[in-house]
Every structure is written in C-alpha cells, then in structure tokens.
Amino acid sequence: MKTPTPTQQDSTYARLRQWVTVGQFLPGERLKIHAIAEQLGVGVMPVRAALQRLAAEGALVNVPHSGMIVPKLSLAEFDDVLQTRLLLEGEAAERGTHRLDAAGVAELLALEQQMRDALKVNDAKGYLDANELFHLRLYQAAASPTLLSLIETVWLKVGPLSNKLFEVPASLRVINEAHGDAVMALRLKDSAGVRRAIEKDLFVAGQFLRPFCAG
Template sequence: MSSAGLSYCRHLIKIPAKIQYGKFRTQQLLCSPKTTILMVGSPSYERRSSLNADFHKPPTHEIVYRKIREMILFGELAPGQAVTIQGLVTDLDAGMTPVREAIRRLTAEGALQFQGNRRVSVPELTLAQLDELAFARQAIEPQLAFLAAQKITPAAISRLESIDDSLNAAVRRGDVKAYLEHNHRFHTTLYEQAEAGILFAIAQMLLLRGGPSLRVVCGRLGTNGLPDKHLQALSALRSGSPEAVANAIRDDVNQGIEQIRMTLSPPGV
C-alpha cells in the first residue's frame, strides 16, 4: 500500500495508542470530518453511553405521574384522604411543576379531585358510580381476556402463574399493599397479551378508578376475605379456551365489585 493510502486508512480506523492495565487509551482518528469511531471502554464511548441512557430515561413529570398513580392504586392515598400539593412535593422529593402536571393528568382521569386550599384527594365512589364502573369493567375486561387467550404464549402464562403465586403469598401474610400490587399486575399482564391498545387504555383507567375502593375492602375484610378467579383463568389459558378465560375474568370482576358494594352500602342494606 502506498504511503498516501496508508495515511488515508489511518483516518478511517480508530486504533488504540496504548493498552495499560487492561484499559484502552485511545487516539481519536476521524473517518471523515463528520464521523468518529469510538473504542469500547474509551472515555468518549462512556460519555456517549451515558447520554444514550439519559435519552431513554422518562422525563421527570412522567416519573412523578407514575409514582402518584401507584400511591392511588395501591392504597397509600385512600378515598377521601386529602393531601397538600406541597406535601406531595416533599414526599416525592420532586419539583412543584412536575407534581402539578401529574395532578392535572390524574384529575383529568378522574383519579384525583381538587379540594381547594391547594389540597387534592382521591374521590369516594358512590353506589351510582360503582354501577357505571361495573358495567364498563364487565364489558371491557372479559373481551381483553378473550383476545389475550388467543395470542398468549407459554412464557406469558408462566409469568402470570408466578405473579399469582406472589399474590397468594401476600394474602397469607396479610400484606395489603403487596396484594394490591400483584392483583393489578396480574390483570394488566394478562390484558397486555391482547395487543388491543384502545381497550387496554380504557381498562387501565377503570382499574385506577376502582383500585382505591378495593383498598378499603382490604381494610375491612383483610386479605383473607379477598378470593379471586385467577386459578380458573390460568387453567383456561393452559387448556386453550378463550371463552372460559373471559368467563373467569368476568366472575373475578363481579366478585370484586360486590365486595366494594358492601363497603359502600349503608348498614342493614
């Protein structure tokens, strides 16, 4: 190769200048005025990797939204319990702006309501609202289960079995928060298999509206008073019967709704 060609190649390839103690110290040679090849382990490569990780990290307002949403879903914020916006800022170690944005989104979804004096609370369901919630859940969730059963893989069924095992363990030790988390995870993991984005989004909203009231049920009955139909759904999934899966989920939803109804009904009704 001519000296001119060799000189050109040196500008195309980035090579280590020295290897010391197992680490590369590199020269940065340009392939072109706009292109650089980075060696794995070089400082430039590590900086680029860090930038990529930051690029894929959810924005702060999204992280705060998810945290408050979980507080609602899993009982840290009970129906009727008022909290201050400043209190959420302190508890979440977040800025005022992302907390306000998260509250705005959750209020639009019906999961929070303003109380005035910079306070918000989780709405308490009325019996009429519970009837609406029951109608919507009975229409949406069995259909998602039916669609999921047609597409689900053995690996996904194994994940659901593992989640249900964790749920049952939480029931045995009386861990309400873990019970609520695993119950929600079981349903959402199943519904995701349907690959029906519109129905799934509606189901997520419905679970968010009903989750806090299920926490009230746990407080009154304890976790041992919360039977479900997950085993029936799993058995139907293994046998490949979409109709039976849909029926099991419908029964599971109805059972939960009736438990909530008991906590909302006046004594003696």
C-alpha cells in the first residue's frame, strides 16, 4: 500500500476540518472512512489520519466498535462554547477592523451579498461556506495567529449544528442582518460597532441552535 505524502495528509485534514466547521457532518453522524476517501479522491490512510487528528482536537469521538462519531453538544456545553466565541470573536473582529483595507472590506461586502443570495434559494451550503469565509477574513485581518487558532478550534465544536439553522424558517429572515451591520461599521472604521455586530450575529444564531442541543 502506498504511503500518503505529508502534503496529501495535510490537505485531507484541512478539507475535513473545513467540512466539520461548516456543518457538512451532522451531530451523531458516524463517519465512513471509505466513503469519505472516495469523495475526496484519496486513499483511506490520509482520511484515517485526518479523523484521528480531529478526534484529538475534540471535533470527533472515537467510539469502540462504532468508529468516529460527530459528538452532540449538551445545552451546557453549547452555552459555554457560545460564551467563548463571543469573547474570542468579538476581540478578533475589533482588532481586524483597524487592519482591514478597502479591498478587504469589499470582499466582505461581496460575501455578505452571497449570503443574501443563498438565503433566497434556501442554499444552506452556499450560505454556510460564505459565512465561514466572511468571519475568517475578518479575523485573519487581526493578525493574531494565536487568537485565530483558538477561534478555529472552537468552531469545530459548534460547526456540525450549523445546518440546523435551515430547519427554522424564522432564522432565515434574520441570520444575515448582523453581517450587513458589520460591513457598514467596517466602512466607518467603527471597531466597537463591528464587535457589536459580530456578537449579535453569534448570539442570534445561538438562540436558534440551542433547542437542537442534546439533553
């Protein structure tokens, strides 16, 4: 059997990590290594290695005789994650405001429009992909690798729930509002306003997701 290259292992891990973050895997889902390998066009070894890395980060649980399972968050766990996100992402948003240039603001505006368009046609994947990139670009602008790493690790815990937003019709009318508020504040270099908008975004989405938590 051919040993996968480090590059292949890393790219497989990055792809699966992103899938967890945007909710491509659902809470309680058992992941099938061969099916994932076929979907990615790689061997089972890099997939197995990637899943083990994700389990070490707490994104997955290795259950004896069942394999890798996407964990279900309890309500207490979800609330803890949400409070952590408010602290970390609010700080990253405020820092990023001062560093984001005109091109960066334009990119976020385009992503906000993509989210609007996705909501019009109930495109969960399109919305969640654009949403992740919107937040990622803003937080990358903060130029704090440590802060960004913490945020991305926390995303792994809540990402699998994110698709549930599209099971609540009321959420689709409001979940993108805060992104528009954030872009307006960014244009004014209003860092406190951007922070409030991001915190509002997380809080509003969180209220729609809480009922889907276990226990």
